[in-house]
């Protein structure tokens with residue numbers, strides 16, 4: 169397939185591919201082996217995204233993002249590696265950081281990333297997601313400390329604008345919610361869905377106001393996803409008044425390469441989409457083949473940044489740990505330095521931690537030899553500590 173067929177995207181919708189038998193490049197043997205994987209972890213792609221794959225390269229990074237591999241069957245990791253479910257406070261609502269609530273509004277994506285940290289949501293018996301946000305709204309209304317709400321899932325932009333609009337409108341009606349975020353990989357998987365929808369533009373223009381913006385949390389993993397269609401989609405979102413930023417996990421075989429990651433950062437900055445977070449790939453069930461050890465990943469991240477302007481190097485490298493977003497700040501010969509960017513408990517809010525290095529660590533829990541541990545309040549008076557607690561809610 170040739171990406172040129174999508175070049176102008178005038179109303180053309182990609183065709184969803186939900187069965188491996190629909191992928192002509194796979195042999196019958198591969199289909200048989202990989203069906204064992206997709207029996208466990210759902211498969212979905214579409215013909216636009218497939219057109220980006222270079223099938224002559226068995227290690228093609230785009231292929232790695234959506235096409236299953238038998239290595240996923242290795243029994244490694246946990247289904248809910250960040251214990252997200254433990255922060256579920258009402259049906260479809262997670263509340264981990266005081267100022268931020270998550271509404272899980274659907275359990276469908278335009279394609280499924282093989283390394284997805286929420287793959288549990290796509291399994292039959294999961295009940296963490298709801299399209300009915302009434303309980304969520306009630307919860308948010310009762311919690312004035314929540315000043316931003318992330319719509320996520322699944323991918324909220326897979327919903328039609330007519331279904332999404334009432335959700336955005338109702339969240340916008342909550343006075344203390346200033347920022348609405350939409351977490352989405354549609355700009356990479358199906359950018360035409362966005363720029364061919366004038367009603368989406370009208371909705372963004374209406375609800376992303378000068379005082380209270382809508383943020384699009386885009387998810388580009390590799391610079392080759394930034395096709396002319398994707399760039400047109402990002403321009404559409406920016407012109408509609410949304411703020412767009414990018415976050416990506418660091419994935420083995422996709423972007424665990426300083427040159428590739430640096431190119432992604434640079435291209436995003438040229439387009440006007442700041443790189444926001446790079447995540448250590450979570451130890452989610454089936455993810456062994458996608459994970460790079462923490463210290464190696466950090467070195468790739470830092471090296472990638474050396475070739476970037478200040479605007480392109482704004483991302484932080486973090487682990488979404490069950491206790492908070494822990495940034496990997498630096499390495500010395502002996503030690504690794506961590507800092508909480510966001511913390512589930514206020515006492516961890518400014519915590520800085522030093523551990524002995526462990527080159528085999530895949531996650532924060534693999535660091536066991538603590539060297540130092542400091543929080544801003546540690547050497548201050550009780551009243552100062554109180555002011556930090558208050559700041560948490562501003």
Ligand code: SF4
Pocket residue numbers: 276277279280281283284285286287321322323352353387
């Ligand atoms: S787009 Fe996000 S939620 Fe959907 S499969 Fe990819 S990582 Fe998971």
